[in-house]
Ligand SMILES: O=c1[nH]cnc2c(O)c(F)c(-c3ccc(F)cc3)cc12
């Protein structure tokens with residue numbers, strides 16, 4: 001039977017990337033998605049903005065909502081100091097199975113906890129399960145309609161501290177209007193839009209960076 005897109009993406013990584021070299025994994029996926037088959041990774045252009053925010057925050061604890069094939073997981077983990085932790089939540093078991101293999105190929109397993117399940121169920125468990133006091137960075141890249149409810153849940157669970165950063169993908173396309181309205185109008189956030197393009201295309205999209213003011 002026909003392979004799936006995530007399986008073909010993994011094949012490209014295993015064919016073209018060097019085991020243990022996260023940059024080669026990122027480059028192999030970008031090459032594949034730009035020249036062979038589009039896939040919904042944050043991509044190289046928005047990925048550079050993600051890199052700059054990760055480097056600026058220098059987080060000890062990161063939560064990623066939406067793993068997909070692990071592209072941004074590897075992209076973030078490669079920039080983290082040795083004992084930093086990245087918790088990534090993926091609802092789709094087929095995506096999670098591929099992501100584990102991509103993360104392993106990149107040699108990033110030590111820094112990453114991939115959890116299969118719904119963000120709404122798992123966010124309240126993060127403190128106890130992972131001994132997390134606060135999240136330094138949250139990367140929202142799952143389902144646009146979940147951005148706002150999950151942000152409110154993260155707040156309610158006391159997972160944010162003064163200076164915690166939320167970075168949301170796809171705020172223009174496919175678009176997360178209710179989320180944008182919330183973070184841009186709330187007194188508890190200082191928000192900034194980074195204009196870019198939908199991965200591997202000329203369509204406008206961007207990332208919204210929101211600093212929690214406490
Ligand atoms: O569902 C998504 N979750 C997370 N990120 C996405 C993304 O970056 C996309 F480009 C897209 C996307 C899918 C199909 C299109 F035609 C355009 C964008 C979807 C998601």
Ligand SMILES: [Mg+2]
Pocket residue numbers: 040041042141169170
């Ligand atoms: Mg996205």
